[in-house]
Amino acid sequence: MEATIEFIKKIVENLNGFGFPFLVFFIGVLEFSFGLYKRKWPKNERWVDIACFTLPRLVVQPAVAYYSLHFLPYIFPDAKNIFSWVPFLWGFAIIAVADDLTQYWYHRLHHQIPWLWRFHRTHHSASYMGMAMASRQNVIYTLFFSQIYLTAALVYLGLGIPAIAVKIIKSTITTLAHSSIPWDKPFYKYKVLHPIAWVLERLISTPATHHAHHAATTDDGVGYYKGNFGNMFFLWDIIFGTALISRQYPKAYGISHYEGDQWYAQLLWPIFKSKVEGSELAVDGPMVRVDIDKEEPVIKTTEINESGTTQEKYQLV
Amino acid sequence: MKIDETTKKQIIKNVLLSLFIYALPIALMFITFSITGQRPWEKKVQQKENVKSVTNKTNLSNGSND
Numbered sequence: 001m002e003a004t005i006e007f008i009k010k011i012v013e014n015l016n017g018f019g020f021p022f023l024v025f026f027i028g029v030l031e032f033s034f035g036l037y038k039r040k041w042p043k044n045e046r047w048v049d050i051a052c053f054t055l056p057r058l059v060v061q062p063a064v065a066y067y068s069l070h071f072l073p074y075i076f077p078d079a080k081n082i083f084s085w086v087p088f089l090w091g092f093a094i095i096a097v098a099d100d101l102t103q104y105w106y107h108r109l110h111h112q113i114p115w116l117w118r119f120h121r122t123h124h125s126a127s128y129m130g131m132a133m134a135s136r137q138n139v140i141y142t143l144f145f146s147q148i149y150l151t152a153a154l155v156y157l158g159l160g161i162p163a164i165a166v167k168i169i170k171s172t173i174t175t176l177a178h179s180s181i182p183w184d185k186p187f188y189k190y191k192v193l194h195p196i197a198w199v200l201e202r203l204i205s206t207p208a209t210h211h212a213h214h215a216a217t218t219d220d221g222v223g224y225y226k227g228n229f230g231n232m233f234f235l236w237d238i239i240f241g242t243a244l245i246s247r248q249y250p251k252a253y254g255i256s257h258y259e260g261d262q263w264y265a266q267l268l269w270p271i272f273k274s275k276v277e278g279s280e281l282a283v284d285g286p287m288v289r290v291d292i293d294k295e296e297p298v299i300k301t302t303e304i305n306e307s308g309t310t311q312e313k314y315q316l317v
Numbered sequence: 318m319k320i321d322e323t324t325k326k327q328i329i330k331n332v333l334l335s336l337f338i339y340a341l342p343i344a345l346m347f348i349t350f351s352i353t354g355q356r357p358w359e360k361k362v363q364q365k366e367n368v369k370s371v372t373n374k375t376n377l378s379n380g381s382n383d
Contacts, residue, residue, distance in 0.1 A: 085360065086346070086357070087346075090342065090349075093342040093346075094342045094343060094346075097339060097342050098339060101335060101338060101339060105332075105335065108328075109328075112324050112328065113320055114318040114319070115318075240334070241327075
């Protein structure tokens with residue numbers, strides 16, 4: 001048993017170096033080769049995706065490095081590797097729960113607390129799914145609302161190897177859940193695979209459940225951005241009653257009222273604001289704008305006052 | 318724009334349940350140790366002591382390989 005665990009540890013250490021970048025690159029090439037974006041990668045979106053993939057790495061990684069190498073040793077000088085005696089499998093369970101449940105909460109709160117929504121909006125504004133948008137996040141969200149600090153603290157306490165194992169499995173699951181390749185489809189199609197599908201879709205995030213979270217619509221039986229918040233484990237959504245399993249893929253992704261906010265506003269709101277009028281990221285934009293199909297139709301009239309100034313009036317139809 | 322009351326109550330309820338879930342693997346680990354009689358933290362202390370004795374400056378070699 002110990003030899004097997006040592007063998008797994010060695011695989012984990014090697015995969016941590018090259019495995020994830022290779023996986024993202026491989027899936028990305030597949031997606032583009034098969035035209036899975038269906039020509040839905042306009043110039044502005046391309047800039048948002050590329051900026052979000054590259055620039056946060058220059059800020060977030062040094063911040064995490066400083067936290068792990070200076071802040072933690074300064075605050076807890078005697079705690080380094082204090083729990084290195086924790087057996088690998090238990091360490092794996094502790095990190096998997098701590099990391100993924102924390103991320104579930106950050107994610108859920110950004111959808112359910114209106115004030116937080118705009119920090120997470122960038123991740124939802126893409127009208128497509130795939131490797132191109134998987135890293136699309138506002139840098140403030142990544143910097144301040146990341147479970148990485150909790151995981152780094154556990155690594156400092158001595159759970160380094162289990163943390164790497166969790167990182168590899170989690171990256172694979174979340175990457176494949178964002179992918180435009182519906183790898184889970186055969187599990188729904190063939191009856192013999194239905195029992196596996198039943199377990200899989202409740203345990204981990206699949207393209208069907210996570211794509212539903214990125215749908216442009218909600219409460220229509222397929223799209224469900226009000227739930228399906230799980231990243232690695234979908235189990236949290238099942239436990240907390242925020243799950244919708246339909247085994248279908250939405251027809252449209254993104255935000256129904258999205259009009260292509262500038263890449264810098266999406267990357268760095270609230271430092272930079274959007275120039276798109278009425279956008280949630282604009283200077284006077286609403287905190288949360290309702291979906292277009294749920295907007296109440298209004299008639300806009302312009303009246304000229306006695307003083308000569310114009311006044312716009314809105315009347316419900 | 319404010320968060321609605323039902324969502325607020327749901328969040329509080331779920332946060333309390335989450336605290337239990339966070340503690341669950343740690344609690345299960347110690348329950349397993351108490352059933353099997355394992356004490357891995359003692360093994361670590363022993364390993365540390367062994368390392369110390371090798372590099373002890375009171376050794377004849379004074380910690381040197383020469």
